Amino acid sequence: MKRIIAAISVLAVVFIATLYLSGSNQAEGPGYGAARAEQQQATTENAGTDGNAQAARSGDAEDPASKDMILGDSDAPVTVIEYASFTCPHCARFHKEVFPKIKKNYIDTGKVKFVFREVYFDRYGLWAGMLAHCGGDMRYFGLAKMIFEDGNEWIAGGDGEKAIANLRKIGRAAGLSDEDMNACFSDEQLAKDLVAWYQKTATEDEITGTPSFVINGKKYSNMSYEDFAKAIEEALAAAGN
Secondary structure, X not given: OHHHHHHHXXXXXXXHHHHHHOOOOOOOOOOOHHHHHHHHHHHHHOOOOOOOOOOXXXXXXXXXXXXXXXXXXXXXXXXXXXXEXXXXXXXXXXXXXXXXXXXXXHHOOOOEEEEEEEOOOOHHHHHHHHHHHHOOOOOHHHHHHHHHHOOOHHHHHHOHHHHHHHHHHHHHHOOOOHHHHHHHHOOHHHHHHHHHHHHHHHHHOOOOOOOEEEEOOEEEOOOOHHHHHHHHHHXXXXXXX
């Protein structure tokens, strides 16, 4: 019975991802150029909850489909928006090596409001995003951290069934039940909302690769911690802090 349920879940997420990602990376959508090509190659080749995380969805009555996830003081003088893919090696490296320092020195101290936005190069990234949202607002960043820490190993060389099984292991480690994940992976509306929000925001900010950052309205590509801190300090100074 468990194998049957797992097979049904895989079919459901494959169908949903195919349905809502079809055309999302075509020429009429946001162009990802070399970054997308690199990501597709990486996918083919390679293809616990953070207790301090205070995640909150930024959707409101005017935009209920908003899927922004936020850390930090909503009134912080600097807003950092990250665009990242859960299947992007550079994003994983950023979250393992740079983000913890940014969180400690700027987010936790009330200087930065951090907004995380997912980018979907492929169905695997969408599946990981669905799992992260499945944990609810308070578990989102903990699950995201676990996915990034696993690198691209969970993608299992592009084997969809194994990839879902690996995501389920991450979900169980974060305290999600199989019933929770079954419901999440078959949630067509969630997939539709996630892809729509990604297309809307990535187009508006003209995102061409991941990770990309918007710091108080100014766009940046991937950076070291030193360069990131410099950009934040400049934004703080410009805001009179």
